[in-house]
Structure formats: C-alpha cells, structure tokens
Amino acid sequence: MVVPMWIRPVRDGSMELLAGREPGEPTYVIELFLCPNYTETPTDTAAPWFLTLLTSRNGGFHMLIEEVRCLNNPAATTEVHRYHALDEQRTKLTHNLNRISNALMTIQDNLNACRHRMEGGQLPNLMRHLEDQNSFAP
DSSP: OOOOOOOEEEESSSSEOOOOTTTOOEEEEOOOOOOOSSSSSOSSSSSSHHHHHHHHHSSHHHHHHHHHHTTTOHHHHHHHHHHHHHHHHHHHHHHHHHHHHHHHHHHHHHHHHHHHHHHTTHHHHHHHGGGOSSSSOO
16 A cells, blocks of 8 residues: 655646655556545435536636635545546547548438439449459459
C-alpha cells in the first residue's frame, strides 16, 4: 500500500501523488472515484438543471466546476471532469458516426441510381453473352 505524502489535482481530473519523502521520488498519477453514499435514499436521479450544467459547452460547466471545487472534495471534482470529458467524446463520436452514415447513404443512393441507369439502358441484356463468365483467366 502506498501512503501519499502529498496529493495534487491534475488538470484532466486525475490526481498526482508523491509516495515518499526523498527529493526525486517518483510521482504516481491515479484516478479518483467518488464513493456513493447509500445512507440516504435519493428521491430521484440527477436533476435536469444539474445535467444541463454538466454537459453545457459554455460558462455553465465552468460555474459548476468552480462550485464543486469549493466542496474541497477532489473525488467529486474528478467525477465531474470525467463525466464532462466522456460526454464531449461521445458527442464527437456521434458527429463522426452521423457524417459517415450520411456519406454511406449517399454512396448507396449513387450505386442504386447507377445500377438503374444500366438496367434502363438494357446493358445487362446487351452483355448476356458474358452470363457464365464469372472468372476471367489471363
């Protein structure tokens, strides 16, 4: 077990700790998780206003994180940063997925249109002599 001599928050929400007393001792970066409190029964899930602040892309998140820092609970601050970072990552991935899906649908539409034009131009009938020629030997 490592007993930290000091702990310092890192910008990404994790914590850096020094395990020894000697200068030059290695520092360790760890993740903190907020321990749930099961002694009280919550009435419902996170309030919509809290989730709105948590996922906001403007000053709302910064206001929330400053207030959470005032609680002097590094694990709570870490969880808020972790949630916000994961939400941003999900948003970016969803955007990329939508972009790729749209490109795929466009390509499929173009393929269908091209096939219909070839069928409409009777190209398969004109090339019927190639019907049993699935492999071409050099």
